[in-house]
Amino acid sequence: MRTLLRIVGVVWTILGIMNITESPSMQAGAKSLIGPEFVILFNVVLFIIPGLVLAGLGSLIKRKSAEKKCPECAELIKREAKICRFCKAEVAE
Numbered sequence: 001m002r003t004l005l006r007i008v009g010v011v012w013t014i015l016g017i018m019n020i021t022e023s024p025s026m027q028a029g030a031k032s033l034i035g036p037e038f039v040i041l042f043n044v045v046l047f048i049i050p051g052l053v054l055a056g057l058g059s060l061i062k063r064k065s066a067e068k069k070c071p072e073c074a075e076l077i078k079r080e081a082k083i084c085r086f087c088k089a090e091v092a093e
């Protein structure tokens with residue numbers, strides 16, 4: 001899931017870069033209704049930023065999943081913990 005999210009993010013980013021380089025308005029001599037500045041802006045906002053966020057989100061989720069919520073006191077404790085460090089309750093795996 002995390003890996004998939006990261007792959008999607010990277011692919012999305014590459015797609016955005018490809019859209020910029022492959023865009024007709026970026027090719028010499030081509031006259032288009034939308035200028036190259038718009039194509040770059042459009043793709044950066046729509047593809048590259050979400051792509052990078054998604055790719056970065058993968059590592060964020062990974063970091064977050066290293067912790068779990070204590071069923072007794074709802075504090076975040078380490079996933080490997082067997083006893084909650086806040087309320088000392090036994091925590092199931």
Ligand SMILES: [Zn+2]
Binds near residue numbers: 072074075086
């Ligand atoms: Zn607790």
